[in-house]
Amino acid sequence: MKVSIRQQDIARHLGVSLGTVSQALRNSPQVSSEMRLEVQRAATELGYIYRPRENQQTDMTNLAFISGAQPNNFFYTGVLQGIEESCRERNITLHYSSLKDISQPDLQRYRANDGLLVAGYVDQRMVRELKNLGLPMVLVDTNLSHLGLERIEIENFGSTYQAVEYLAAAGHRNIAFLCAPPPSRFSSFDNRRGGYFSAMSDLGLEAFDIHGLTDPVLKTSEQVITRWLEQHGKPAFTALVCCNDEAAIGALLAFEHHGIQVPQDISIIGFDDIEMAQVVRPALTTFHVDRNFLGSLAVNQLVERFQQPDKPVASILLETSFVERASTRRLI
Structure with a gap:
């Protein structure tokens, strides 16, 4: 008795997914030309006959x-x-x-x-x-x-732009930014930095960034701010926008250790709204990402x-x- 060959058999033969086989047989550009040829060659060798069906869909597994x-x-x-x-x-x-x-x-x-x-x-x-x-x-x-x-x-760029506008409207003129050195490993950090610099320029304020963050951000943020304070003393800036909440919390800990109070001396804004942002004291002003x-x-x-x-x-x-x-x- 002749065995009926299915697309699953081709997928098993080649060690690829069923979805790849289905797309290759339909000549989808989502599959490379080499893969399409490999699938179609295997289908011929195994004796599979492709019969397109209208509105055919396969489930992702x-x-x-x-x-x-x-x-x-x-x-x-x-x-x-x-x-x-x-x-x-x-x-x-x-x-x-x-x-x-x-x-x-x-x-x-x-x-x-x-x-x-x-x-x-x-x-x-x-x-x-x-x-x-x-x-x-x-x-x-x-x-x-x-x-x-x-x-x-x-929305990274627009959010940090909004952060600067918020702080400026609250009377802050010396606003710094804490992040990794540009270009960072995360494109989102670079976009957030871009939003900060754009807003500072548009508002006629002098931009000032503190960088040097690496993984783990929470730990290195505290180290970077500690090193900066030891070199420069009490900062002239009254607000700090951070690339994410971990950076903000690390900075908060460093300021606290050096007797600088948040928000009495420095206001801090984070990004992401991770769980720690709500429980740290003072609770962190930030941008919530669902x-x-x-x-x-x-x-x-x-x-x-x-x-x-x-x-x-x-x-x-x-x-x-x-x-x-x-x-x-x-x-x-």
Whole structure:
């Protein structure tokens, strides 16, 4: 009796995902030409006859979340939670990997997934290698627009611009910015720095940045501010905008250790609204990012890209919301 060959058999034969096989047989541009030829050649050898059906869709079953951030990163744990919840609702198996653990030979194992979510700091060469696998891919919180990939970004530039406007309206004229040295490993940090400098210029204020942050940001932030205070003494600036909440909390601890009170002497604004921002004293004024929604949105975009591989590439900008707490005060 003749055995009927299915797309699953081709996928198993080549060690790739069912979604890759389906897209290759439909000549989808989302799959590389080399992969399309390999799938179509295997289909011929195995005796598979492709019969297109109208409105054909396949379900995504395996998804890889690849992060350049450290596993205990306060921000991405919230994003991952949203991804996990969305995958459970869709019966998608989620695989987690740290980008720094991926070597060249490891890349091929990702071919068994139906799609990739890549978040945080990413090396462009590695992203190009992942793109060459021909799988649907969505970048989360990273701006590599020149690669032509679906991406979801946060309103970084506009938020720090708003932070400077808020502080200036409260009477602050000497406003500093704390971040990693430009260009940083995180494109989001560079965009936040850009928003700060743009607002300071537009308001006719002199910009001043303190940099040197590395991972872990919370620890190095405290060290950087401590070193700066030891070199320069009590700061002339009355407000500090930080690239994220960890940087803000580290700065707050350093100021406290040197007898500088927040917000009486210096107002501080963070970014992300991680859980610690609410419990630290004084509670941190910051920009709230709905990390759970960000993760869920990323899965939705990836599934849509998987089901509609020929649709135009989209970039989504997720707005933040300003949360005023006790770490800032008015001077006028």
